[in-house]
Amino acid sequence: MMTQQRPRSLEAMPTGLADAVAEARVQVAGLHAELPRWGLVVWTAGNVSQRVVADRERGPGPDDLLVIKPSGVSYDDLTPRSMIVCDLHGTVVDGDGSPSSDTAAHAYVYREMPHVGGVVHTHSTFATAWSARAEPIPCVLTMMADEFGGPVPVGPFAVIGDDSIGRGIVETLRTSRSPAVLMQNHGPFTIGADARAAVKAAVMLEECARTVHLAGQLGATVPIAGDMVDALYERYQHVYGQAGGDASPRIGNGDA
Numbered sequence: 205m206m207t208q209q210r211p212r213s214l215e216a217m218p219t220g221l222a223d224a225v226a227e228a229r230v231q232v233a234g235l236h237a238e239l240p241r242w243g244l245v246v247w248t249a250g251n252v253s254q255r256v257v258a259d260r261e262r263g264p265g266p267d268d269l270l271v272i273k274p275s276g277v278s279y280d281d282l283t284p285r286s287m288i289v290c291d292l293h294g295t296v297v298d299g300d301g302s303p304s305s306d307t308a309a310h311a312y313v314y315r316e317m318p319h320v321g322g323v324v325h326t327h328s329t330f331a332t333a334w335s336a337r338a339e340p341i342p343c344v345l346t347m348m349a350d351e352f353g354g355p356v357p358v359g360p361f362a363v364i365g366d367d368s369i370g371r372g373i374v375e376t377l378r379t380s381r382s383p384a385v386l387m388q389n390h391g392p393f394t395i396g397a398d399a400r401a402a403v404k405a406a407v408m409l410e411e412c413a414r415t416v417h418l419a420g421q422l423g424a425t426v427p428i429a430g431d432m433v434d435a436l437y438e439r440y441q442h443v444y445g446q447a448g449g450d451a452s453p454r455i456g457n458g459d460a
């Protein structure tokens with residue numbers, strides 16, 4: 205449940221933190237445009253957030269902030285200044301209007317998973333269809349092994365507005381390499397080392413959900429052997445991309 209603490213003003217924060225918030229506002233505003241671009245949302249049915257580490261020397265912690273969109277605002281109207289800054293209990297620190305209706309879920313993930321720097325939620329058609337069936341997406345494509353390291357798991361049914369969805373996301377992803385979870389009867393949530401990585405996972409999830417669904421319409425799909433999934437995942441996570449590796453930083457889901 206979001207607590208009604210007194211909002212901290214950005215002006216009272218160290219300059220470095222205020223600068224980091226300003227940078228995150230630009231990044232998160234820009235990444236929201238990727239949701240309609242890749243066909244992941246209708247109307248305003250999706251949101252992106254990014255963690256802002258309060259103490260870069262200490263690293264992620266409970267005093268961090270998150271930047272997320274205002275609830276129900278058209279993606280065409282989102283700007284860096286319209287992004288809303290909250291603490292990790294969902295209390296607004298800076299910004300006008302109400303933060304996304306999923307802010308509690310995003311905040312819970314950041315509190316419980318310090319390695320997570322970005323969270324995305326959409327209702328993308330094929331991933332949401334799998335959510336309605338509460339059926340994990342089997343790992344039958346090398347693209348799935350690359351990005352998800354195995355099947356995409358299903359999380360429990362949970363109502364919006366308190367910690368329920370966040371708790372379901374964390375409980376499910378703590379025992380999976382996947383950066384994506386299909387929340388039953390609702391839709392996908394994805395995580396990443398930053399918001400860009402979480403958006404990428406949402407894009408790749410929808411493509412895999414579509415392809416595996418279509419394959420299933422043609423007949424039985426063929427699972428990939430576990431050792432091959434491991435090999436594909438390790439290569440993609442540590443070798444794929446340019447010499448320095450793909451621009452998306454890597455994420456390890458803690459216990460998985």
Ligand SMILES: O=C(CO)[C@@H](O)[C@@H](O)COP(=O)(O)O
Nearest residue numbers: 248249250251275276304305
């Ligand atoms: O699923 C829901 C509402 O039930 C939300 O995720 C979706 O409408 C997006 O809401 P926001 O515009 O982020 O508040």
